[in-house]
Amino acid sequence: MTSASSPGSGTGSSSCTRGRSPNGRRSVTCTRGPPTRTRGGCSRRCRAWVRAGCRSFRSRGRRPIRRRRRPAARSGRAAPAPRRCARSRRRRSSPSRRGTTPPATSPGRCTVPEPCEEPILRVEGLVKHYPVTRGVLVKRAVGQVRAVDGVDLELRRGETLGVVGESGCGKSTLARLLLAAERPTAGTVRFDGRDIFAMRGRELRALRRRVQIVLQDPYSSLNPRMTVGDIVAEPFAVHPEVAPKGERRRRVRELLEIVGLSPDALDRYPHQFSGGQRQRVGIARALALRPDVIVCDEPVSALDVSVQAQVLNLLADLRRELGLAYVFIAHDLAAVRHISDRVAVMYLGKIVETGDETRVYERPTHPYTRALLSAVPVPDPDAPDWTRRTVLDGDPPSPLDPPSGCRFRTRCPQVRDVCAEREPALEERPGTDHPSACHFP
Numbered sequence: 001m002t003s004a005s006s007p008g009s010g011t012g013s014s015s016c017t018r019g020r021s022p023n024g025r026r027s028v029t030c031t032r033g034p035p036t037r038t039r040g041g042c043s044r045r046c047r048a049w050v051r052a053g054c055r056s057f058r059s060r061g062r063r064p065i066r067r068r069r070r071p072a073a074r075s076g077r078a079a080p081a082p083r084r085c086a087r088s089r090r091r092r093s094s095p096s097r098r099g100t101t102p103p104a105t106s107p108g109r110c111t112v113p114e115p116c117e118e119p120i121l122r123v124e125g126l127v128k129h130y131p132v133t134r135g136v137l138v139k140r141a142v143g144q145v146r147a148v149d150g151v152d153l154e155l156r157r158g159e160t161l162g163v164v165g166e167s168g169c170g171k172s173t174l175a176r177l178l179l180a181a182e183r184p185t186a187g188t189v190r191f192d193g194r195d196i197f198a199m200r201g202r203e204l205r206a207l208r209r210r211v212q213i214v215l216q217d218p219y220s221s222l223n224p225r226m227t228v229g230d231i232v233a234e235p236f237a238v239h240p241e242v243a244p245k246g247e248r249r250r251r252v253r254e255l256l257e258i259v260g261l262s263p264d265a266l267d268r269y270p271h272q273f274s275g276g277q278r279q280r281v282g283i284a285r286a287l288a289l290r291p292d293v294i295v296c297d298e299p300v301s302a303l304d305v306s307v308q309a310q311v312l313n314l315l316a317d318l319r320r321e322l323g324l325a326y327v328f329i330a331h332d333l334a335a336v337r338h339i340s341d342r343v344a345v346m347y348l349g350k351i352v353e354t355g356d357e358t359r360v361y362e363r364p365t366h367p368y369t370r371a372l373l374s375a376v377p378v379p380d381p382d383a384p385d386w387t388r389r390t391v392l393d394g395d396p397p398s399p400l401d402p403p404s405g406c407r408f409r410t411r412c413p414q415v416r417d418v419c420a421e422r423e424p425a426l427e428e429r430p431g432t433d434h435p436s437a438c439h440f441p
């Protein structure tokens with residue numbers, strides 16, 4: 001992985017020396033680190049060389065040749081080794097990066113990176129309201145759809161955050177905001193510490209490379225007029241630095257192999273594949289640019305159960321091998337539990353409960369989460385009371401006019417007077433071990 005794009009780059013050192021070697025060739029020494037770090041000491045041209053050096057090393061999947069730094073050699077001291085985090089070393093030496101990986105679905109083959117504590121994505125007070133207008137010639141705003149209404153989240157490197165909630169609660173809107181595909185009404189999303197909505201030009205392009213999406217519908221998300229080879233190679237046209245033209249076909253073959261498709265898929269069209277195979281093509285396309293984060297917006301809901309399991313296992317294996325972080329959006333509680341380290345439960349544009357997967361699934365504190373989980377039968381007579389089926393009355397309220405106070409109060413079996421007056425904050429309360437937005441957890 002490149003210096004600029006490696007997840008560990010924030011901790012790496014960076015240096016760049018430029019000059020002519022005795023044989024008259026230009027020489028560039030590049031050690032890991034974001035290219036921006038080189039600004040102080042180097043010219044623009046030099047920075048371009050450094051970046052090119054990093055890119056070519058990245059595209060070959062090998063480490064660049066490091067030359068000894070002159071001042072260190074003169075002083076007799078060894079040049080300090082650039083710092084790299086353990087995870088970045090793992091990624092670089094990953095067999096799949098060297099193109100020798102057997103299909104990623106074979107279990108028990110890979111090292112398991114533990115999620116780092118450092119968040120790669122931090123969402124604060126995120127709000128997205130869509131105006132509702134009336135009138136043909138003169139448009140009048142008559143209201144606002146509060147699709148996302150004050151969401152706070154963190155995604156750590158190498159972890160999977162499951163987002164679950166019923167239809168219309170704002171999951172896909174949140175996904176689009178995380179990709180900077182839409183601008184928010186308020187709030188920030190920080191990727192590696194930088195506000196993505198303040199990014200422009202090159203920086204935004206780099207973000208788009210590092211954050212990818214797998215879409216829900218494998219039928220409509222692939223262009224039926226393009227071959228699978230062209231679909232998977234398409235991101236390289238936008239980011240040629242990742243794979244130079246001559247290498248693209250080989251790289252696409254590698255990607256298809258990683259997602260468990262045979263290389264002869266390259267020249268076939270999407271309609272010649274099953275739903276599960278198409279979703280694998282979508283995943284290969286998302287992996288093409290070697291992202292750090294993949295937002296999976298209901299990637300298995302259009303698939304039948306056995307194929308769902310295959311795709312979920314594939315995603316889990318890829319995460320282990322490539323050190324990816326996922327935001328995994330789904331309706332299916334079992335699927336979310338299977339793949340997630342942490343879970344966030346969404347209701348009407350807000351997160352109502354969040355925490356480690358075992359805490360949320362085994363000790364849910366919000367009545368909405370309990371109702372969702374109680375819909376899954378538990379074959380255990382000693383199971384806690386909350387596992388008995390709670391049927392929620394009515395439909396979710398309209399996001400155009402959400403209820404005052406707690407948004408869940410119109411359907412909550414535990415509702416009290418105060419719930420209409422005060423909106424509960426998402427916080428950990430006495431007697432609980434994770435945050436939830438309920439006055440009476």
Ligand SMILES: Nc1ncnc2c1ncn2[C@@H]1O[C@H](COP(=O)(O)OP(=O)(O)OP(=O)(O)O)[C@@H](O)[C@H]1O
Binds near residue numbers: 130145146
């Ligand atoms: N571009 C838009 N303009 C106006 N309203 C929108 C727009 N996009 C989404 N919405 C509204 O925002 C709300 C949330 O939509 P969103 O697609 O995020 O829900 P979701 O949780 O992904 O639902 P599902 O599970 O069905 O995919 C819905 O009420 C929807 O009608």
Ligand code: SF4
Binds near residue numbers: 407410415424438
């Ligand atoms: S705050 Fe009140 S209405 Fe909201 S979930 Fe808790 S008990 Fe139910």
Ligand SMILES: [Mg+2]
Binds near residue numbers: 171172173
């Ligand atoms: Mg959706």
